[in-house]
Amino acid sequence: MTVPGPEQPVGRIRFMDQQRVNLDGFAVEDPDLGLVALRSPHDPGPGLVIRDGRVVEMDGVAEQDFDSLDAYIARHGLDLSVAAEVMALPDTELARQAVRPDVPRAEVIRLCAGATPAKLARVLALLRPAELMMAMTKLRGRRTPSNQAHVTNRLDDPLLLAADSATAAAFGFREIETTVPVLADAPSNAVACLIGAAVGSQGVLIQCSVEEALELELGMRGLTSYAETVSLYGTEPVFTDGDDTPWSKAFLTSAYASRGMKMRVSSGAGAEVLMAGAEGKSMLYLEARCIALARAIGAQGVQNGGIDGASVAGSVPRGLRELMAENVMVMMRNLESCSGNDALMSESDMRRTSRTLPIVLAGSDFVFSGFGSIQRYDNMFGPSNFNAEDIDDFLAMQRDWGVDGGLRTVPASEIGELRRYAAQACRAVYQHLGLADFTDDHLERAVDAAGSKDLGETDTLAVLSAAHAIREGGLTVVDIVAALDDTGYEAEAEAIMEMTRARLSGDYLQTAAIFDEELRVLSLVTDPNDYAGPGTGYEPSPPRQAEIDEIRQARGVDDLRAEQASAAELLLAPAGPALAGQDPRDVVIGVSPAVGRDVWRSLSGLTVPEVLGELLAGLEEEGCAGRVVRFNDTVDLGRIGLAAARLAGSGIGIGLQGKGTALIHRRDLAPLANLELYSVAPAVTRELYRLLGANAARHAKGATPDPARNPYNDEAIEARYHTTVIALMALERAWVQPGEPAEQLSKEGLQ
Amino acid sequence: MTGVRAQQSGQAQAGQAQSVQAQSVEALSGRPVGELTLEAVRRGEISLPDLRIHPGSLEHQAAVAEAHGNPQLAENLRRSAELTTLGDDEVLAIYEALRPGRSTATQLTALAASLDGRGLPRCAALLTEAAEIYTRRGLTA
Numbered sequence: 032m033t034v035p036g037p038e039q040p041v042g043r044i045r046f047m048d049q050q051r052v053n054l055d056g057f058a059v060e061d062p063d064l065g066l067v068a069l070r071s072p073h074d075p076g077p078g079l080v081i082r083d084g085r086v087v088e089m090d091g092v093a094e095q096d097f098d099s100l101d102a103y104i105a106r107h108g109l110d111l112s113v114a115a116e117v118m119a120l121p122d123t124e125l126a127r128q129a130v131r132p133d134v135p136r137a138e139v140i141r142l143c144a145g146a147t148p149a150k151l152a153r154v155l156a157l158l159r160p161a162e163l164m165m166a167m168t169k170l171r172g173r174r175t176p177s178n179q180a181h182v183t184n185r186l187d188d189p190l191l192l193a194a195d196s197a198t199a200a201a202f203g204f205r206e207i208e209t210t211v212p213v214l215a216d217a218p219s220n221a222v223a224c225l226i227g228a229a230v231g232s233q234g235v236l237i238q239c240s241v242e243e244a245l246e247l248e249l250g251m252r253g254l255t256s257y258a259e260t261v262s263l264y265g266t267e268p269v270f271t272d273g274d275d276t277p278w279s280k281a282f283l284t285s286a287y288a289s290r291g292m293k294m295r296v297s298s299g300a301g302a303e304v305l306m307a308g309a310e311g312k313s314m315l316y317l318e319a320r321c322i323a324l325a326r327a328i329g330a331q332g333v334q335n336g337g338i339d340g341a342s343v344a345g346s347v348p349r350g351l352r353e354l355m356a357e358n359v360m361v362m363m364r365n366l367e368s369c370s371g372n373d374a375l376m377s378e379s380d381m382r383r384t385s386r387t388l389p390i391v392l393a394g395s396d397f398v399f400s401g402f403g404s405i406q407r408y409d410n411m412f413g414p415s416n417f418n419a420e421d422i423d424d425f426l427a428m429q430r431d432w433g434v435d436g437g438l439r440t441v442p443a444s445e446i447g448e449l450r451r452y453a454a455q456a457c458r459a460v461y462q463h464l465g466l467a468d469f470t471d472d473h474l475e476r477a478v479d480a481a482g483s484k485d486l487g488e489t490d491t492l493a494v495l496s497a498a499h500a501i502r503e504g505g506l507t508v509v510d511i512v513a514a515l516d517d518t519g520y521e522a523e524a525e526a527i528m529e530m531t532r533a534r535l536s537g538d539y540l541q542t543a544a545i546f547d548e549e550l551r552v553l554s555l556v557t558d559p560n561d562y563a564g565p566g567t568g569y570e571p572s573p574p575r576q577a578e579i580d581e582i583r584q585a586r587g588v589d590d591l592r593a594e595q596a597s598a599a600e601l602l603l604a605p606a607g608p609a610l611a612g613q614d615p616r617d618v619v620i621g622v623s624p625a626v627g628r629d630v631w632r633s634l635s636g637l638t639v640p641e642v643l644g645e646l647l648a649g650l651e652e653e654g655c656a657g658r659v660v661r662f663n664d665t666v667d668l669g670r671i672g673l674a675a676a677r678l679a680g681s682g683i684g685i686g687l688q689g690k691g692t693a694l695i696h697r698r699d700l701a702p703l704a705n706l707e708l709y710s711v712a713p714a715v716t717r718e719l720y721r722l723l724g725a726n727a728a729r730h731a732k733g734a735t736p737d738p739a740r741n742p743y744n745d746e747a748i749e750a751r752y753h754t755t756v757i758a759l760m761a762l763e764r765a766w767v768q769p770g771e772p773a774e775q776l777s778k779e780g781l782q
Numbered sequence: 783m784t785g786v787r788a789q790q791s792g793q794a795q796a797g798q799a800q801s802v803q804a805q806s807v808e809a810l811s812g813r814p815v816g817e818l819t820l821e822a823v824r825r826g827e828i829s830l831p832d833l834r835i836h837p838g839s840l841e842h843q844a845a846v847a848e849a850h851g852n853p854q855l856a857e858n859l860r861r862s863a864e865l866t867t868l869g870d871d872e873v874l875a876i877y878e879a880l881r882p883g884r885s886t887a888t889q890l891t892a893l894a895a896s897l898d899g900r901g902l903p904r905c906a907a908l909l910t911e912a913a914e915i916y917t918r919r920g921l922t923a
Contacts, residue, residue, distance in 0.1 A: 099919050106911070107854060140851050244874055251870050253833045267919065271882045276921055278912035279880035281858070285905070286873050288862030291835030329858025365851050509828050516820060525820050532815045536807045537839040540859065541846060556850055 052379035058346040065309020065317070068300075068344060068353035069156040073311035077150035079118045081111055090149040098267040100320055103277035104148065108327030114145035122150075126157040129166045129363060132564030136169055143363040148319035151363060155356040156315060160389060163355045167393035169562045170362035172555035173543040174569045176394035178437030179369065180204035180404035182224055183411035187216040187494050188486060190469055190477035193227035193457035194450035199404040200231025201449050202422065203439045203578075205545040206257065208401055210240040210411050213491075217241045219466075219498035221254040222511060223457050229515075229523045230453040234530060234546030236293065236539075240412075243283065250292040253508030253531060257293035259334045259369060259400070263324055264298065265317025269308040281328035293539055295332035295369055296325045297400075300353055301340015314344055318357045326364045331542045333361045334400040336371020341386070341416070345376045351386050358395060367543035367555070373401035375414040383416050391428060391436045394569060396543040398436050406482040419481070429579050435571045439578040451478045459518035460511060466497035591758035595631050602640050602780045603627030609660040609773040612680030616655045618731050620646055620685045621675030624663050624766035627776055630759060633691030634713040634752050637720075644781045645717050646685055646693075649724020655681065655731050657724070659778055663771035666763045669703045672696030674773065681731035685723065690759045691715055695727045706730055707738045713752050714742040810834035810866055837863035857904070864902040876905070880912055882921045887913040889923075 040048070047053075062071040080088035086105035087094045097105060117125065125142065128134045143151065158166060180199040184191050192209065199207055207228055209220045221239040228235040239249050240260045249255045261283060264270040270277070280296070287294035298321035300314035309317060318335060325333045336354045337344045344350035358370040370390050377383045391398055402425070403410045403418030410418060417425055422438070429436045441449075454477045461467045476486050500506075508531060516524035533539075533550045544554035551557070562568030571579060603626065612619065620643065623630070632638050643659055650657040660678060662671045672686025673696045682698040686705075691712035694705040707726055709715045722739045729736040807815040811831035822828050844859035865873055879885045879893060890913035898906035916922045 099915055099921065102915050102919075107857070110853075137851070144851070243877075247874065248870070252830070271921065274881055276880065276882050276912070276916070278908060278915070279877060279882075281908060282861075282877050282880050282905070285858050285861040285865055286877060288840065288859055289835070289865035289868075289873065290870075291839075326852075326854050329854040329856075329861075331852075331855055507830055508833060509823060509830070512820070513823050516824065521820070524823075528818065528820050528823065531833055532818050535809055535815050535818075535833070535835055535839065537835055537843040537859075540840075540843050542850070542852065542855065556846055 050379075052377070052382060054378040055382065056342070056346050060347050062313070063311050064307075065304040065312060065314065066343075066347050067313045068347050068349040069313055069315050069356070070152075071311055071313040071316065074152065074313050074316040075149050077118065077147050077153055079109075079114050079147050081114060084111065086111070090147050099277055100265070100267055100270065100324055103281070104320070104323045104327050108323050109147070110144035112145070113142055117142040117145045118147070118150060122153045122157060125150075125154045126162075129154065129170065129359070130158065130162045132165070132169060132562065135563065136560060139170060139363060140365045144365070148323045149316060151322075151360055152313070152316040152319040155319075155360050158356065158359070160352060160355070163352065163359055164389050164393040166359045167355070167362065167390065167395060168568065169560070170359060171394065171396050171543070171560055172362065172365065172367055173396050173545075173553055174558045174560045175553050176435050176437055176569065177205045177397055177545050178203065178399055179206035179208060179397045179401055181373070181401040181410055181412055181415055182207050182209050182227075182404055183211070183220075184405060184409040184483040185212060185411070186483050186486065186489055186491055187211055187213060187220055188477065188483060188489055189219055189223035189457050189461060189467070189494060189497065190454040190474055191480055191483055191486060192220055192223035193230070193453040194477050194480070195405055196224040196227025197231035197449045197453035198446055200228045200235045201441045201446065202404065203232075203437050204235065204402070204404060205437065206236045206238065206397065208238040208240055208259070212411050213495065214241060214245070216494055216498045217245055218249060218254065218501035218506075219494055221249050222460070222501060222506075225254055225508070225511060225527065226457045226460060226515070226523065227453040229526045229530075230456060231449055233526050233548050234533075234550050236545065247283075247286060247290070250287065251290045252506070254511070255292070256530075256534060257295075258287055259295045259297055261294060261296045261330075262298065262302075263296050263321040264308075265303050265312070265320045266308050266310050269303050269306050272306060272308070277324055277328060284328050284330050288540055291534055291537060291540070293544060294330065295334055295367060296321075296328075296330045297334040297338060298322070298325070299335040299338040299340055299357060299371065300350075301337055301343030304343050305340055314350075315353050315356055319360060322357070322360050322364055322366070325361075326366060330366065331540065331544075332367025332369060332396070334369040334371070335361060336390075336400070337374065337376065338371055338400070339374055341371060341374045341376040345382070345386065354386070355389055358390065365542065365555075367396045369397040369400035370395040372399040372416045373412065375407070375416055387416055388428070392432055392434055394434065408484070409482045423582075423584075426582050430582055433576075433579070435569070435575065435579060440582050443583065447478070454478050456515060456518075456520045456523055459520065460514040461497060463514045463518050464500075464506065464510065466500050467493045586754060586758070588758045588761050591755060592629060592762060595629055595762065598631035598638055600631065600638070600640060600780075602777070603659070604777045605661075606775045606777040609678055609775045611678050612658070614656065614680040616731065617680030618650050618655050618657050618683050618685065618727050619675040619679040620657050620659050620687060621671040621678075621773075622659060622661050622776070623666055623668075623671060623688045623763050624661065624768075625763040626661055626687075626689045628766055629762040630689030633689065634755060635691050635715050637691070637717065639689055640781050641717070642687065642691060642693075642720050643778075645720035646687070646724035646727075647778065648782055649721040649726075650728045652721075653725045653728030653732070655728035657685075657778075659776040659781075660773050661776050662773045663766065663768050666760060666767060667702070668692055668694060669696070669705065672705060673698070673700065673702050676700075678773070679731075683727055683731040685727050688712075689763060690756060693720065693723055695723065695730060697730065709739065709741055711741050711743065711748060713748055714744060716742070807839060808836045810836050812836075835866065837866045840866065861904045861908065864905050867901070876909075880909070882916075883923050886923050887917045890916065
């Protein structure tokens with residue numbers, strides 16, 4: 032035995048050290064470095080001095096000392112008519128108003144319009160997790176929650192992008208964000224995603240996240256329909272390092288709108304810390320400045336909640352609380368929240384779920400600012416907090432809690448058809464426009480691929496040259512529409528034209544706007560959040576609830592009956608009434624009512640005849656003779672086993688339910704007692720059943736065998752099998768007839 | 783295959799406030815939106831200005847934003863209405879001029895005056911203010 036010395040921790044600690052959560056970095060809180068979530072001693076206190084309608088001091092800084100962020104916020108970001116009122120309100124009072132269902136959202140919005148960054152930071156720091164969830168439920172702008180997907184791959188493969196884009200659209204994502212490993216591929220990615228999304232669902236917005244000038248150019252040509260990678264930072268030096276100023280960002284915001292493109296800005300905790308530019312301020316305070324600036328420059332929304340810095344926030348105490356507080360603060364500023372969760376912030380499945388779950392439950396304008404709809408390795412933004420690996424988990428979470436996270440189940444066959452159609456349409460357009468030719472083999476692989484590694488060798492230079500042709504040829508959405516139409520994809524051509532028309536009204540430039548599948552705009556204006564406590568606010572419609580509930584893995588009794596029927600055999604025929612045995616070597620195996628009728632396969636996967644064969648063989652090995660008797664008046668295993676024992680000449684019986692649970696009983700024991708029991712039916716093997724048979728024979732001979740032991744393992748046995756058990760027991764119970772006598776079953780063919 | 787699953791979400795109640803001006807929307811080219819059909823594409827009649835948003839639509843949206851508690855969004859939309867009159871290259875050039883260290887205060891002021899003279903007073907005001915703050919904060923060239 033190893034005795035740990037003082038330098039080595041005990042085994043329990045060594046075991047804990049090995050868990051994945053310990054791959055994560057955890058930082059000691061350090062305000063001087065900005066490694067502090069909610070409040071730093073260097074954060075300024077809230078304050079606002081207004082003279083002659085002009086802000087002359089804000090959060091402890093006099094006007095002549097304003098940096099460029101202060102200056103923009105002070106001049107454009109605050110509603111001075113409510114400033115005095117809100118700044119005089121105690122922090123706790125404003126915090127309570129944010130949470131209380133009986134205070135209307137509009138009132139909170141009215142007040143917060145006059146609050147300085149430091150004020151909102153102080154207020155948000157007061158909200159505990161459940162209160163943040165209440166505030167998010169009430170304060171988000173759009174009533175209907177929604178979700179955004181990342182669609183990218185390592186090769187920028189257009190056919191795979193089109194297929195994956197169609198898949199993401201079919202799953203319910205209302206925004207698709209793509210990006211590139213190779214910048215020059217961007218125009219091709221935008222076109223492929225545009226075509227794919229049009230196949231998957233009407234009205235999905237497309238973004239190609241690249242360098243700003245190129246992104247704007249793609250938007251100007253109608254190939255993309257929104258932008259969100261317009262970054263803001265919380266300190267002037269970091270902002271300037273990002274090669275922008277509040278004025279250049281304000282102008283860019285207008286530039287996007289002038290081309291009819293939806294746009295939101297991007298910020299979030301950790302960015303300043305990573306650039307060693309936090310100036311000792313808390314993450315929440317710096318983000319409060321970004322959000323105030325976002326409102327001031329006239330952006331309709333903010334993508335925040337850490338984003339690339341999420342794991343920085345995650346490394347400090349209360350960091351996850353800070354990330355959610357950022358999203359809620361955006362909502363308090365009456366802006367659209369695209370709520371982060373788009374960077375893998377932990378190696379631990381539990382921690383990354385813990386980071387995301389409260390936002391899923393509360394509901395946001397966009398629960399993710401990029402759910403990786405593709406596999407982690409294909410995510411060219413870096414892995415998201417949830418990825419293709421997690422889609423079924425997410426669908427199950429929506430169903431578990433009865434909440435709408437924006438996704439839905441799509442039948443497997445439909446996904447197959449959509450992927451094929453999208454890849455074919457994309458190939459046709461590329462060929463028609465002379466951009467690139469793709470082989471049938473390439474197409475087949477793209478349709479079937481779970482990720483770009485399934486494509487084999489591809490011609491990435493062809494993609495580059497297609498992208499070049501799109502850009503240099505000045506192709507616009509009209510060219511794509513015409514190509515779709517010319518190649519037989521009239522419906523998709525029509526869909527893109529319809530969307531193009533719908534965008535021209537500009538309704539989707541309003542806060543928190545998405546298109547639904549009928550091209551109706553849902554926004555703060557058309558679908559305002561009216562949450563005011565239980566029984567109010569967003570509730571999925573019955574069809575939407577059905578989408579959430581009907582995950583493809585759900586099984587009912589009918590499914591199970593069919594499954595069981597497929598294992599049925601011409602065995603176990605009734606062979607006359609069950610009589611009391613006289614032979615001291617006679618052991619009766621009592622089986623449940625549906626055995627030989629509806630139940631044929633036990634939970635271990637062995638068929639019931641196989642299980643009986645092993646039990647009989649075990650009995651025989653020890654010199655006993657077994658009989659199979661079906662008891663038709665009970666499903667209770669103890670009663671079946673006891674009744675079998677009472678029929679047996681030896682006084683020993685084996686009870687077996689069709690699902691595989693088995694025990695040894697003796698005629699003089701109470702019904703709920705037994706000699707040996709296998710209660711974990713899914714884990715019982717052939718060898719163990721044989722051992723149970725042999726042990727029953729040993730009991731019959733008066734010996735005291737070493738009892739067979741229940742097999743245990745670390746799997747979630749109950750999670751896997753309880754639904755099947757419920758259905759199996761329903762099948763059993765359907766055959767129960769009180770007073771119906773037991774009957775002997777034929778052993779023919781059992782061994 | 784489009785819209786194979788056309789029933790997403792509890793969104794039915796949301797159609798209430800469809801564009802109030804849906805009938806009268808025009809593209810930047812002046813062409814009514816209703817004429818932007820696949821047929822028109824087939825006839826080769828549609829070009830980029832037909833797909834660009836009209837300043838009137840942006841002005842309308844500014845009024846809507848104003849009425850929904852966001853005067854800053856309204857201001858942005860009004861600035862953007864002005865920018866519809868500029869070509870893409872010029873828009874990008876002004877953006878570039880506003881980035882840190884690209885322009886002197888004099889250049890920014892001159893650009894502002896030019897924009898003001900061409901009917902873009904809100905954009906001009908943005909540049910004028912930038913010239914002032916950039917000078918104080920060392921963000922000029």
